[in-house]
Amino acid sequence: xxxxxxxxxxxxxxxGGISIINCAYENTAFDYFxxxxxxxxxxxxxxxxxxxxxxxxxxxxxTISFNKSAKQFSLHIMDSQPGDSATYFCAATPDSGAxxxxxxxxxxxxxxxxx
Amino acid sequence: GAGVSQxxxxxxxxxxxxxxxRCDPISGHTALYWYRQSLGQGxxxxxxxxxxxxxxxxxxxxxRFSAERTGGSVSTLTIQRTQQEDSAVYLCASSxxxxxSYEQYFxxxxxxxxx
Numbered sequence: 184x185x186x187x188x189x190x191x192x193x194x195x196x197x198x199g200g201i202s203i204i205n206c207a208y209e210n211t212a213f214d215y216f217x218x219x220x221x222x223x224x225x226x227x228x229x230x231x232x233x234x235x236x237x238x239x240x241x242x243x244x245x246t247i248s249f250n251k252s253a254k255q256f257s258l259h260i261m262d263s264q265p266g267d268s269a270t271y272f273c274a275a276t277p278d279s280g281a282x283x284x285x286x287x288x289x290x291x292x293x294x295x296x297x298x
Numbered sequence: 299g300a301g302v303s304q305x306x307x308x309x310x311x312x313x314x315x316x317x318x319x320r321c322d323p324i325s326g327h328t329a330l331y332w333y334r335q336s337l338g339q340g341x342x343x344x345x346x347x348x349x350x351x352x353x354x355x356x357x358x359x360x361x362r363f364s365a366e367r368t369g370g371s372v373s374t375l376t377i378q379r380t381q382q383e384d385s386a387v388y389l390c391a392s393s394x395x396x397x398x399s400y401e402q403y404f405x406x407x408x409x410x411x412x413x
Contacts, residue, residue: 187340189340217401219404224406225406226302226389226391226404226405226406226407227341227389227404228403228404229401229402229403232401272340272341274341284329284331284346284348284354284393284395285343285346285354285357286341286343286402287343288340288341288342289340290338290339290340291338291339291340
């Protein structure tokens with residue numbers, strides 16, 4: 184089965200620090216890699232996404248780094264804030280062909296940012 | 299505008315009973331997805347509807363699970379003869395089908411507890 188492996192399972196970071204979450208995938212057909220943020224009691228919401236034609240994408244304090252040859256991508260949260268405390272999911276999907284609308288999710292990382 | 303809504307927000311049922319979960323997608327979104335989120339797990343794809351096309355049911359875990367989408371809008375996920383392992387949060391998402399954007403908008407989910 185297509186998989187996306189996410190680590191760590193949980194992460195504690197001090198306010199102002201850098202949070203780093205890593206994901207690895209197997210399916211070379213994956214062509215779109217979003218990150219979702221989920222607060223307790225809420226559905227996931229798209230945070231930032233990248234396609235493999237670029238190695239990095241930055242939006243505010245959030246950056247995705249992408250390594251196509253290693254089949255890995257990561258989320259960096261700069262200047263982490265207590266309000267960033269949430270569960271983060273990486274995901275991937277093929278751009279075309281079978282299952283191109285199906286997001287395959289990692290198992291999530293629970294981030295806690297302590298003051 | 300209104301986001302994806304789901305009802306009920308919580309459902310407790312006895313083992314062996316049938317349950318129906320409802321999803322109202324964002325108006326104008328032609329694609330609708332159901333996912334299951336079990337404790338400590340990522341999101342597991344269940345079923346996908348796109349317009350008038352036959353749904354992709356490849357993620358349904360057993361024949362006790364079924365879903366329909368009426369009039370291209372509201373969807374109902376039905377679980378027959380519920381089992382304790384069906385306890386999870388069931389999430390619905392909708393999206394436009396557009397190659398430039400794969401953003402799926404999630405509802406808040408229905409927490410199902412089977413006793």
